[in-house]
Amino acid sequence: MRIQAPRGTEDLLPSQSHKWQHLEREFFALTRLYGYREIRTPMFEDIELFKRTSGETSDIVSKEMYDFYDKGERHICLRPEGTAPVMRAAIEHGLLNQGTTLRMSYAIPFFRYGRPQKGRLRQAHQFGLEVIGSPSPAADAEIIEIVASYYERIRIGKVQVMINSIGRAECRAKYREVVLNHFGAYLLDLGEDERDKAQKNPLRLLDSKDPKAAELKASVPPIVNYLEDEAKVNFETLQSLLTEADINFRLAPDIVRGLDYYTDTVFEVVSDRLGAQSSLCGGGRYDGLIRELGGPPTPSVGVGMGIERAILVLESLEVQFPEAKAIVYVVQATDDAGLACRTLARTLRNQGLETHLDLDGKKMAAQLKQADRVGARFAAIIGTDELASNAVTFRELETSSQETIPINQLGQRVKERL
RNA sequence: GCGGGUAUAGCUCAGGGGUUAGAGCGCCUCUCUGUGGAAGAGGAGGCCGCGGGUUCGAGACCCGCUAUCCGCCCCA
Numbered sequence: 001m002r003i004q005a006p007r008g009t010e011d012l013l014p015s016q017s018h019k020w021q022h023l024e025r026e027f028f029a030l031t032r033l034y035g036y037r038e039i040r041t042p043m044f045e046d047i048e049l050f051k052r053t054s055g056e057t058s059d060i061v062s063k064e065m066y067d068f069y070d071k072g073e074r075h076i077c078l079r080p081e082g083t084a085p086v087m088r089a090a091i092e093h094g095l096l097n098q099g100t101t102l103r104m105s106y107a108i109p110f111f112r113y114g115r116p117q118k119g120r121l122r123q124a125h126q127f128g129l130e131v132i133g134s135p136s137p138a139a140d141a142e143i144i145e146i147v148a149s150y151y152e153r154i155r156i157g158k159v160q161v162m163i164n165s166i167g168r169a170e171c172r173a174k175y176r177e178v179v180l181n182h183f184g185a186y187l188l189d190l191g192e193d194e195r196d197k198a199q200k201n202p203l204r205l206l207d208s209k210d211p212k213a214a215e216l217k218a219s220v221p222p223i224v225n226y227l228e229d230e231a232k233v234n235f236e237t238l239q240s241l242l243t244e245a246d247i248n249f250r251l252a253p254d255i256v257r258g259l260d261y262y263t264d265t266v267f268e269v270v271s272d273r274l275g276a277q278s279s280l281c282g283g284g285r286y287d288g289l290i291r292e293l294g295g296p297p298t299p300s301v302g303v304g305m306g307i308e309r310a311i312l313v314l315e316s317l318e319v320q321f322p323e324a325k326a327i328v329y330v331v332q333a334t335d336d337a338g339l340a341c342r343t344l345a346r347t348l349r350n351q352g353l354e355t356h357l358d359l360d361g362k363k364m365a366a367q368l369k370q371a372d373r374v375g376a377r378f379a380a381i382i383g384t385d386e387l388a389s390n391a392v393t394f395r396e397l398e399t400s401s402q403e404t405i406p407i408n409q410l411g412q413r414v415k416e417r418l
Numbered sequence: 419g420c421g422g423g424u425a426u427a428g429c430u431c432a433g434g435g436g437u438u439a440g441a442g443c444g445c446c447u448c449u450c451u452g453u454g455g456a457a458g459a460g461g462a463g464g465c466c467g468c469g470g471g472u473u474c475g476a477g478a479c480c481c482g483c484u485a486u487c488c489g490c491c492c493c494a
Contacts, residue, residue, distance in 0.1 A: 110494080116485095120492085125494085193491065276488080277493065368453055
């Protein structure tokens, strides 16, 4: 059988890579303005890292880890998310407690062993941001503001951010009981999945799509009614900061998120253009995570934004991506012009112009065809005639207009016409 | 991990037991010996996803596998 890409992985082809490059450029340019610096961590980690942070009963850990044993019998996991590795690195390299708030950005592949479908891959990619060391809701607001402004900047448009607060341990313990009591006897009517959730993490009953559960959850009092005083104040402050920043947000009592490490603020942005995998990005605060990993208690907040999903939305909106267009195609019209053509191509490249040259001794017509095909704007033609007068025929492909000019004026002429 | 659909040329897709498997687009050559796109003519290109089975005969029917799509679970 012919070897194909592993299940749930994708090749990024040359015709598509400009889209990714564009999104990456915009992401790092924008976040740099807020003081974020890129961090790169390994693609795989000791599996314990994720077991400790995401929670043994979370879906990611219990069934979606892409793990294996290496030749040294180490239990390795391809990272299923971005936050825990960054925190591990921050602790390991002593980035904490240096008297400043740490802001880090990253663009990474991550891996989850699930059943692929549109917008869900085994190897997917995300942009991530982490603000480490600030307990303030201003940090939450900053992250959300960046996310909203990023989606606007890449022309997904003005998005609505769904926010919620799930408080801390005390609040959640109380709220677990509230949810369980509320569902109470009806639990028996629900499906196996829902009963399983009730066992492991009752909060997750709230994002169930089961019709009966949906009916029941509508009448559960929202978790924000049970927040600790401080959590409550923070959540209110966050809302007023978002209002002040003109962010379009909505309270979403049913977003609870699948990872154990979240505290207080959780949020996500969804799109109706993504089918079942509707989440464009998700994030929240994780004040306990660093201590869980053996670091000093360090309140932090972060977000992960799906790259494939952003591109799916942009494609469905038919947004045009800036495309790297070939600029000049140097055409060798006669056999004696080889040296002149190669020299000209070098000169143009030294002037910063993308320049293509036929490698295979194709006929002139075929070279022009190539020029057309690679999307060149101009052809620069040299043959015996031009050679004699140190000239070049400068042709604009779209209009078919051409003129013969001194060869040393070509670079400037091209730049004038761009 | 569960349920359902799909798999034929580079791409989009027809063909539903019977000789040498088709179309459109794309590609190559020529008409056109220093000029791309248009038109015409010619041409190349298929383990019909993989493996097994039924049959005189399988691209077609059956089973398994793999991949992909849709939904569930879950999430980016």
